[in-house]
Amino acid sequence: MQIQFMDGQKWKSISKERRIYYKPVAATRGNIFSDNGSILATSLPFYRVAFDPTVAKAETFNSGVDSLALLLSRFYGDKSADHYRRKIKNARHSDRRYIRLNSRQINYQDKKMMTRWPIFREGKGRGGVIFEKVEKRFKPFGLLADRTIGFINEDKYGAGLEYSFNSNLTGTDGEALFERIAGGSKPIYDGTDVKPQHGYDIKTTIDINLQDVAENALYKALERTKAEYGCVIMMEVKTGEIKAIANLGKTTGGYTEDYNYAVGNQGRTEPGSTFKLASMMALFEYAPQINLTDTIDTGDGRYRIKNTIMSDSHHGGFGKITVQQVFEKSSNIGVAKLMEANFSQNQRAYVDYLHKFGLSSTLGFQMDGEARPYMKNPQDKNWYGTSLTSMGIGYELKLSPLQTLAFYNAVANNGVKIQPIIVKEIRKADDVIQSFNTRILNEKICSDETLKKLKMMLEGVVENGTAKNIRSADYKVAGKTGTARKVKNGRYVREYSTSFAGYFPADNPKYSCIVIIDSPKGVNVYGGDVAAPVFKELADKAYARDLAMHKPMHARVVPDKESLPLVPAGSFDDLSVILNKMGISNHATAGVDEEWVKVEPQRRSLNFKANPVLQGQVPDVTGMTLRDALFILGNQHLEVRVEGSGKRVHRQSMAPGTEIDKDKTITITLS
Incomplete structure (x- = not known):
């Protein structure tokens, strides 16, 4: 009698304290990346759906329970709508503050959809829905480098990078307050929870x-x-x-x-x-x-x-x-x-x-x-x-x-x-x-x-x-x-x-x-x-x-090909040697005895024509490389200004053959 009447409040208090406890909240595991930042392994959130049927107001509950039961039946496809209706109503009638509606895990998109359902749309505080987060390891490239990426199980046994770098990937768990109730435990959101510190990512050298x-x-x-x-x-x-x-x-x-x-x-x-x-x-x-x-x-x-x-x-x-x-x-x-x-x-x-x-x-x-x-x-x-x-x-x-x-x-x-x-x-x-x-x-x-x-x-x-x-x-x-x-x-x-x-x-x-x-x-x-x-x-x-x-690959020219390389002008000796090595037929016009030549295509060969450089006259440097043009114009005592970019002279500001005036500047444009 003494225990029942005199110490009743004491034992009720102890009982309540034992129902309230802190439970670890797992940190999100870090990602594993390839050498270019592609994800080799990551953690994706999944959820189990639980419910506190006592939270919702009577009007909200009564108007939404039938629709909610039908949606649950259609989504999970395992039980009838009547089964889910009875399960939820019986729990509310018995003042049960926690029931797991289904043990099957859902993904984030499913969770978003469910938050729009009757009663659930009121949220945790007014609707009683509880989405219990469960993280799963996902490998976007499937079995690629599967053993190298490895694994780690609940007993901390594993292999590969997941096991070798577990201390970096795992992070630091937080904790939250839970209450033991019939059928499981329910989180208590009182502001005392400690947020988890998520794991570090590792970047591998794998291509x-x-x-x-x-x-x-x-x-x-x-x-x-x-x-x-x-x-x-x-x-x-x-x-x-x-x-x-x-x-x-x-x-x-x-x-x-x-x-x-x-x-x-x-x-x-x-x-x-x-x-x-x-x-x-x-x-x-x-x-x-x-x-x-x-x-x-x-x-x-x-x-x-x-x-x-x-x-x-x-x-x-x-x-x-x-x-x-x-x-x-x-x-x-x-x-x-x-x-x-x-x-x-x-x-x-x-x-x-x-x-x-x-x-x-x-x-x-x-x-x-x-x-x-x-x-x-x-x-x-x-x-x-x-x-x-x-x-x-x-x-x-x-x-x-x-x-x-x-x-x-x-x-x-x-x-x-x-x-x-x-x-x-x-x-x-x-x-x-x-x-x-x-x-x-x-x-x-x-x-x-x-x-x-x-x-x-x-x-x-x-x-x-x-x-x-x-x-x-x-x-x-x-x-x-x-x-x-x-x-x-x-x-x-x-x-x-x-x-x-x-x-x-x-x-x-x-x-x-x-x-x-x-x-x-x-x-x-x-x-x-x-x-x-x-x-x-x-x-x-x-x-x-x-x-x-790759080593530089030299051009391979077939002697009898239809299209000939563009070689507009240059040194006779240089062009002759290059074209001969390339196997391209080339000929000099009778009487050509000049250092500098113009080149004209002729059927399947190239023909050299004289391009004389006369003292006191502006030479024709169009078609020449910049190096050759600078050499010739410099010898003619001309100041040269270069415009554009490219390998050869496209045009020149002074006409070939005109008399050279002292202190004149010639502009050549490359293309």
Whole structure:
């Protein structure tokens, strides 16, 4: 009795306090942009519709409830109008201050439409409608760069940029006052709510056009070869900015971005022959006297090392070939013999070079999950008598594709090894909060003389070697193929990880790129046949859209063409040489013995006529280049004023042949 009558108000107060609580209000997640500002991922608002049926005045409620119930039934299409009418009226009769009308989420346009409905049009305070905001992540380009963009779930588990930059993207939640009521909780708008601080945006280095080409080219190659997975990475040589990164794995429905093979542990494999570049770098650094023209006898393609037989891919072997050809043809025996001849007595030196090149260390990449390289050392228990030569050709060690590419990029970048980056800026609207610039990992990975040899070998692979099928007439490519046997149940099997790594244009590198195609099926399963064509397709696209990479193209004139170039006037000697080189027929009128000439078209040839320059007379400079005109007029002691713009003189203010008066100025107009 005492509790019921004497302490009743106390317990009512406590009960009320426990019904009122602060609930977090999620901040809007930041956007992810491409390099040109296109949105790769954003948060879009969706809503669940709830209702406090006790708020509206009786007149408003009674006159609008039937129409509201009908509209709800038509919109959701799940229950009858009578069902919604009973649900709303029963809640009002029971004094329930919160009901969720439907659990289905609606978009912003639907919300705007509903705010015009009966009762709802009165708003929260007088109508009782509650639009509970729920944000969904949206990717405007669909599955483009899906794994790179990544995800993060409610348990804070995720992958890709969404996970790696979650602390920047997520923002700071606010809080608002809510009341626990039957069926859920209801917000209380008392002015004490704390507004959330929305997340920062991140601007990536991804080029959506190159990304699209990379994914399509990779997808086609995987489907054609029935491979298990593949990846492509393309980045700018000087900046390390990743312009495309595609990852596709085999699923029951085809191929999808299921894992970041380019960066993570599942993509860390024995690189095979692409690692021969590192071995040759170590050889040239250790023994700079080795020349590309030195010869190695690779024999019949089979070579015994301890208790194992090493073989070359070419049946019958390559015989005696140069060091350059060892690399171009990707001769395992050739590389193994070079390794034995130089490092067999100092195997530690070879491994030390690999460490010096940074191949045993992670790159400190911006995205979480970078694989750690695996590399043996001579003091390890599993260092065998064949380990030196096996490592020399890319076995008994593991690298991720990104780590291999960073090494190739260093060669393209004249020995400067830089850290790849995929996020350029963290922004708040137009304000840059943090910038990520090029970071140098090694200012000089090897000597200039070594670099010169390596570049010649890499270009030779595409010009004469295992990747000559991707040679381009428009630009030079430098690179190396790789075909590494895979290990299953502790034994090497006849399944391969194929690859191509390189850069272009070889004479002034703009981009470096690596392609991995794992476990392709079919007859031709070498890196040059499977991975290199993907590189070529992406390189062609990049070259076509980047005019700065294009070399000036000289005009090709067919001698018998109908239309002749406009060459109105100039020096006889200069014009004659130019037209002859262009293959255009030209003739001088009989008796022409002048330095300066006029040119007249005559059928399919050009005819020269004398254009004499006489002392004391105004010369005819129309049709001449500005340089020639200034030269002639200056020699005639005329002051020259130039008007207009263009390459040739269109008209002159003083008539040709008139007598020259001292201190006269001639005006020439260009067009």
